[in-house]
Structures are given as structure tokens and as C-alpha cells.
Amino acid sequence: MQPAIAESTPLPNRKKTRRNWDVWLLLLPCLLIFIASFLIPLLYLFIGSFHPFDSTSGMGEGWTLENYGKFLFDPFYLGVLWNTIRIGLVTTIAALVTGYPDAYHLVQTSGRTRNLLTLLLLSPLLISMVIRCYGWVILLANNGVINNALLSLGWIEKPLKLLYSELGVEIGMVHVLFPYMVLGIVGSLERIDPSVLRASQNLGAGPVRTFFSVTLPLSLPGVFAGSVMVFSLASSSFVTPAILGGPQVKVMSYLTYEQVVVLLNWPYGGAIGFVLILMTTLILLIYSRLLNQSKTGVAIQ
Amino acid sequence: MNRTFSKWALRGYVSLIYLFLLAPVVVILLSSLTETEYVTFPPKGITLRWYAELLNHPEFIQSFGLSFGVAVGTALIATALGTLASLALVRHDFRGKAVVTQFFGSPMLIPSVVFGIALLQYFSWMGLAASPLALILGHIILTVPYVIRLVMASLVGCNRTIEQAAMNLGATPLQVFFHITLPVIKSGIIAGAVFAFITSFDDLTVALFIVSTDVVTLPVRIFTYIQYQYDPIITSVSSIMIFITILLMIVIERIFGVGRLYAMKNAEEE
Numbered sequence: 086m087q088p089a090i091a092e093s094t095p096l097p098n099r100k101k102t103r104r105n106w107d108v109w110l111l112l113l114p115c116l117l118i119f120i121a122s123f124l125i126p127l128l129y130l131f132i133g134s135f136h137p138f139d140s141t142s143g144m145g146e147g148w149t150l151e152n153y154g155k156f157l158f159d160p161f162y163l164g165v166l167w168n169t170i171r172i173g174l175v176t177t178i179a180a181l182v183t184g185y186p187d188a189y190h191l192v193q194t195s196g197r198t199r200n201l202l203t204l205l206l207l208s209p210l211l212i213s214m215v216i217r218c219y220g221w222v223i224l225l226a227n228n229g230v231i232n233n234a235l236l237s238l239g240w241i242e243k244p245l246k247l248l249y250s251e252l253g254v255e256i257g258m259v260h261v262l263f264p265y266m267v268l269g270i271v272g273s274l275e276r277i278d279p280s281v282l283r284a285s286q287n288l289g290a291g292p293v294r295t296f297f298s299v300t301l302p303l304s305l306p307g308v309f310a311g312s313v314m315v316f317s318l319a320s321s322s323f324v325t326p327a328i329l330g331g332p333q334v335k336v337m338s339y340l341t342y343e344q345v346v347v348l349l350n351w352p353y354g355g356a357i358g359f360v361l362i363l364m365t366t367l368i369l370l371i372y373s374r375l376l377n378q379s380k381t382g383v384a385i386q
Numbered sequence: 387m388n389r390t391f392s393k394w395a396l397r398g399y400v401s402l403i404y405l406f407l408l409a410p411v412v413v414i415l416l417s418s419l420t421e422t423e424y425v426t427f428p429p430k431g432i433t434l435r436w437y438a439e440l441l442n443h444p445e446f447i448q449s450f451g452l453s454f455g456v457a458v459g460t461a462l463i464a465t466a467l468g469t470l471a472s473l474a475l476v477r478h479d480f481r482g483k484a485v486v487t488q489f490f491g492s493p494m495l496i497p498s499v500v501f502g503i504a505l506l507q508y509f510s511w512m513g514l515a516a517s518p519l520a521l522i523l524g525h526i527i528l529t530v531p532y533v534i535r536l537v538m539a540s541l542v543g544c545n546r547t548i549e550q551a552a553m554n555l556g557a558t559p560l561q562v563f564f565h566i567t568l569p570v571i572k573s574g575i576i577a578g579a580v581f582a583f584i585t586s587f588d589d590l591t592v593a594l595f596i597v598s599t600d601v602v603t604l605p606v607r608i609f610t611y612i613q614y615q616y617d618p619i620i621t622s623v624s625s626i627m628i629f630i631t632i633l634l635m636i637v638i639e640r641i642f643g644v645g646r647l648y649a650m651k652n653a654e655e656e
Contacts, residue, residue, distance in 0.1 A: 105480060108474045108478040108480045109474075109480075111470045111471065111473050111474035111478075112470070112471055112474045112475075112486060114466075114467050114470060114471075115467045115468070115470065115471040115490065115530065116486070116489075118467065118523070118526060118527075118530075119489060119490065119527065119530075121523075122505070122508075122523040122524065122526070122527055123492075123493060123501075123527045125508065126501075126504035126505050126507070126508035127496070127500075127501070127504045129504065129507060129508050129511060130500070130503065130504040130507055130508075133507060183403065186396060186399055186400070186403075187399075187400055187403050189396070190396050190397070190399075190400045202400075202404075204635075204639065205404055205407065205408070206404075206407065208407075208408075208635060209407050209408070209410075209411065211584055211631050211634070211635055212411060212627075212628055212631050213587070213588040213590075213605060213624075213627055213631070214588060214590065214605075215588070215590050215605045215608050215609055216410075216411075216414065216608070216624040216627055216628065217410050217411065218410075219410075219414065219608070219612055219620060219621075219624060220409070220410020220411060220413050220414045220624075221410050222612065223410075223413050223414065223417060223425055223427055223621075224409060224410060224413055224427075229427075230413060230427045260406065260407065260410065263403075263407065292389070292392075321497030321498075321499070322497075323497070323498060323499040323590075323591045324590050324591060324609075327609075328609070328612070338497060338499040341499050341500065341503060342499060342503075342594075345503045345506065345595070346594075346595070351503075351507055354503055355503065355504075355507070358497070358499070358500035358503055358504075359500070361497055361499075361500060362495075362496060362497065362500055365495065365497060366495065369495065
């Protein structure tokens with residue numbers, strides 16, 4: 086996940102052995118706080134997910150695999166897992182299709198225009214997620230902006246159910262994650278050597294042919310990076326499905342919240358949480374595998 | 387002919403995209419001016435009464451104060467811890483470095499909702515009640531990975547020969563740090579602090595599990611309010627938060643450039 090950090094080569098250190106203790110002194114405050122309020126809480130949650138549920142105290146005595154079994158063998162919960170993956174996929178594809186032309190345009194601009202457009206693209210990221218989702222509530226509600234506009238144009242007869250539907254969640258997620266996709270694609274479009282494009286044109290390819298035979302294939306690593314980023318953020322996000330989907334649109338993160346806060350079933354909430362972690366980790370692992378493969382592929386060429 | 391057409395088509399499309407990106411924010415800002423008792427867009431009439439109405443809702447002001455305090459605390463502590471750790475990670479070679487680096491980056495791999503419930507169960511196990519300190523602890527974990535990334539990036543570009551020159555001329559390690567290293571990596575540190583502030587100030591997912599009836603951050607207050615109410619007071623609260631964000635954005639843009647900040651934040655994808 087962090088090649089940028091791992092690859093930074095330190096300068097040769099003359100006093101390596103003597104200096105060693107002050108390295109740990111620098112790391113100590115951070116390490117302590119990470120162990121105390123990150124590692125131990127997660128371990129505690131993990132251990133808790135192997136305890137049975139107890140209706141009086143929340144967490145019962147003894148050990149069990151029941152919480153994981155309940156998830157893996159119940160069609161309802163597997164359905165929620167599938168919902169999460171499906172919403173993630175639809176969001177990723179929608180962000181890719183809408184984001185590619187935008188990235189393509191951004192790369193062609195330069196100077197002040199480029200700065201301004203980048204700022205506009207990124208500005209939603211800095212505004213609170215809760216607030217942006219609330220904006221979408223106003224837009225998507227039954228008597229909201231979009232429905233009112235469509236009704237007065239006479240295109241629909243009764244309001245579309247946009248809010249508290251899967252479509253609403255997907256619209257909100259594309260909005261939230263759009264910049265990540267565009268930045269990913271811009272990253273690899275920028276790296277395309279302009280002389281390759283000129284070569285293609287000199288060899289007689291028109292703009293369309295050049296785009297499909299040269300630009301698009303060369304930008305695939307960025308498309309891939311952006312897609313994985315968007316998919317993994319979409320499948321673990323909580324705010325958007327909670328506000329725009331509510332209890333009607335069940336996804337993994339909302340299910341975890343509901344089990345823990347509403348039903349007070351802490352062991353089961355923990356188990357669902359770890360299934361979610363497993364899922365996102367798997368995606369990222371596959372991603373880094375494929376990325377390594379594509380890198381060696383380029384080297385061979 | 388065909389060329390110009392496709393160029394204009396692309397421009398038109400891009401304008402639509404920016405309209406889509408800005409729509410929810412614009413809708414909130416304009417709806418906050420409505421004279422009606424309910425949220426409507428376009429607003430009917432123009433009034434600032436929903437901003438004045440906030441004075442009758444001390445709970446929002448209280449939540450704002452709490453969120454602000456937590457965000458400042460998080461930014462200060464996360465930046466200090468993250469900067470120290472970055473110095474060790476960039477400047478020194480030691481056993482277990484890769485593991486430590488991975489460990490400090492790992493909060494980004496854990497869905498916030500899972501971290502939130504982990505903290506909820508942990509704090510109740512330890513008998514710790516919801517408090518600003520508990521919120522700060524959670525937010526430090528969320529923000530340190532970004533601080534480390536930003537400060538490390540500025541440290542890598544920092545030339546060590548100047549520091550060695552200062553040391554040869556007799557400066558103590560602390561003098562070198564404050565007079566040479568710190569000014570050079572200042573922009574990375576400030577960017578990290580601003581980023582930590584924004585992340586903490588906006589966080590709903592983790593805070594939702596730590597809050598109690600008296601300790602409620604602003605995003606949690608808004609989240610619970612909109613589940614039951616549909617009056618324009620939320621639009622005025624949100625508008626004020628948007629204005630604060632815009633101010634902060636101008637600050638970052640001046641110091642650092644928002645584009646560079648996000649490029650660094652997403653450096654893992656490169």
C-alpha cells in the first residue's frame with residue numbers, strides 16, 4: 086500500500102548503533118498511542134466476535150464460531166454482502182465512465198485554468214460528508230429539486246423514489262468519490278509521452294484511432310488505480326448509505342452499525358465488521374498483485 | 387469542423403460535471419435563505435432568519451465548540467506525533483522499519499465504521515465515558531497516517547548537507563532542528579495539521595460511536611437532527627460550516643496548493 090514510504094532510502098548512518106535508541110524515542114509516542122487506541126481496540130473487537138451474544142450483558146461467556154457461521158450461511162446477510170459489492174461496482178463504473186472525459190479534459194488544460202479546475206474538482210472533498218449528503222437529500226427527496234423539476238416539465242406523473250433507494254446511494258457515492266477516480270486517471274494520462282501521440286498521428290491515425298489505440302491503453306493503469314480506490318472506499322463507506330439509503334438500503338457498514346447500536350449485539354456486529362475488513366483487504370491484495378504484474382509486463386516490453 | 391465540435395462537446399460535458407459536483411453545496415447555501423418553515427429550493431424569499439434562529443439552539447453552538455476544540459486538539463497532537471515518527475522513518479535505518487511504517491499506515495485500510503465500534507467496545511470495557519479526550523484519541527488514529535505521509539514527503543526533499551554544515555559549525559541537534567529542519571519541512575507540517583483539523587472536524591463515522599447525550603460533535607448532531615426534522619436550520623448550520631471550509635481552503639491553497647496536498651495523500655496509488 087505504501088511503496089512511497091518503503092522505498093525512501095535513508096542516508097548512510099555513521100553512528101548507527103549509538104543512534105538506535107533515539108529512533109525509538111522518536112517513534113515511541115506514536116507507537117504507544119497506536120497500540121493503546123488502535124491495536125488493542127481492534128484485537129478486543131476480534132476476540133469479542135468469537136463470544137456468543139447475551140441479551141442482558143451484550144457479550145456472553147464462552148467461545149463460539151456461531152457469529153461467523155450466522156453470516157456465511159444466512160441468505161439475508163449474504164444478500165447484504167452482495168448489495169455492498171453491487172453498489173460498489175455500479176458506483177465504480179459510473180464514476181469511471183463520467184470521470185474519464187473529465188480527466189482527459191483536465192490534462193489538456195494548463196496554468197491557471199488547470200489550477201482552478203483542480204481546485205473545483207477537489208473542493209467537495211473538503212466539505213463535510215454529512216453536509217454534502219444533506220444537499221443530496223434536498224435534491225433527491227420526493228418533493229425535492231429533481232422530482233419537482235421533472236414533474237413540472239411533465240416528464241413524470243408521480244415522484245421517482247430517489248431518496249432511500251439504491252440509486253440515491255449510488256448518486257451520492259459517485260459524487261463523493263468522483264475526485265479519486267479523476268485524480269487516478271489524470272496521473273497516468275499525464276505520463277503519456279506526447280511524442281507517442283505525434284508518432285501515431287504521423288503514421289496516419291486520426292484523433293479517434295489515436296485515442297483508442299494509444300491514449301486509452303496507456304491510461305489503463307490509472308483507470309485501474311482509480312477504480313480500486315473508488316470501489317474499496319465505496320464498499321466500506323458509512324455516511325452516504327446511512328443518510329441517502331437509510332434502513333431500506335442495507336449495506337455491510339450500516340448492518341454493522343445497526344447490530345451494535347440498535348440491536349446491541351456486539352459480538353455479531355464485530356463479526357460483520359471483520360468480514361468487511363477481510364473483503365476490502367482482499368480487494369487491495371488482488372490490486373497490488375495485478376499492479377506488480379503490470380509493472381513487470383511494461384518492463385519486458 | 388469536426389475537431390471544434392468535439393472540443394466544445396467536451397467542454398459542455400465538463401461544465402455539466404462541475405455543476406453536478408457543486409450542486410449539493412449550492413443547494414444548501416441558497417436554501418438557507420428561505421422564508422418558509424421547511425427546506426425548499428429555489429428558496430422562497432430571502433431572509434437571514436435561519437441564521438438568527440441558531441441563537442435559539444444552544445445545542446448546535448455547543449456542538450460546534452466541541453467539534454472545534456476536538457479538531458484543534460487532534461491537529462496539534464497528531465501533527466506533533468506524526469512529525470516525530472516521520473523523522474525516525476525517513477532519517478534512520480532500523481530493524482522493523484517496514485513493519486512500523488505499515489502499522490502507522492494501517493488505519494487507512496480499516497473501514498471507519500469498524501474502528502468506531504472497536505473504540506466503543508474498548509472504551510466501555512475500560513470504563514471510559516464519552517469525552518472530548520476519547521474523541522481526540524480516535525481522531526488521532528484517523529489523521530496520523532496522513533500527517534506522516536505529508537511530512538515524510540517534505541522530509542525526503544530536504545537536503546541534509548545544510549544540516550551537516552550547521553552541525554560542523556557547532557550547532558546542537560536541537561538548534562539544527564528548529565533553525566534548519568523545521569523551516570524546510572514547515573509546509574508539509576502545516577498541510578498535515580490543516581488536513582488533520584478538517585478530517586477531525588468532519589468525522590461522523592467514528593464520533594457516532596463515542597458520543598453520549600452531553601458530548602455530541604456537530605456532524606453527529608446534524609446526522610441525528612436530519613433523521614427527524616426537515617426545517618431549514620440545518621441548512622444555515624451547514625452553510626456556516628461550508629464558509630469555514632472555504633476559508634481553510636484558501637489558507638491551504640496559499641501555503642501549499644490543494645492539488646499537491648491531494649496528490650500526496652493519494653501517493654499510495656502511484
